[in-house]
Amino acid sequence: MGGKQLGFSDYEQTIAKKHTKRDNFLAELKSVVPWQALIELIKPCCPKMNKQGGRPPYPRPTMLRIRLIQQ
Incomplete structure (x- = not known):
């Protein structure tokens, strides 16, 4: 019985996002x-x-997503 009991905050952070x-x-x-x-x-x-x-330049997918969201 060495399991750790989850608290409310653990539940909120993992399951109820x-x-x-x-x-x-x-x-x-x-x-x-x-x-x-x-x-x-x-x-x-x-x-x-x-x-x-x-x-080095930013990765292409990152820059594409940034530009699309800006527009």
Whole structure:
């Protein structure tokens, strides 16, 4: 009987997470937008890594999602 008893806060954090408007919006966006096709479409326009170094560019999927949500 060495099991740990869960408290109310443990229950709320693991099971009873309330879906916010943001969560619903992002879930709907994920199901509606063909992400992979759009990423392949913008691939030629994205910056490449520079041989001289410097800060690496953000990942394409991240930047695409940011731009879409901004618009």
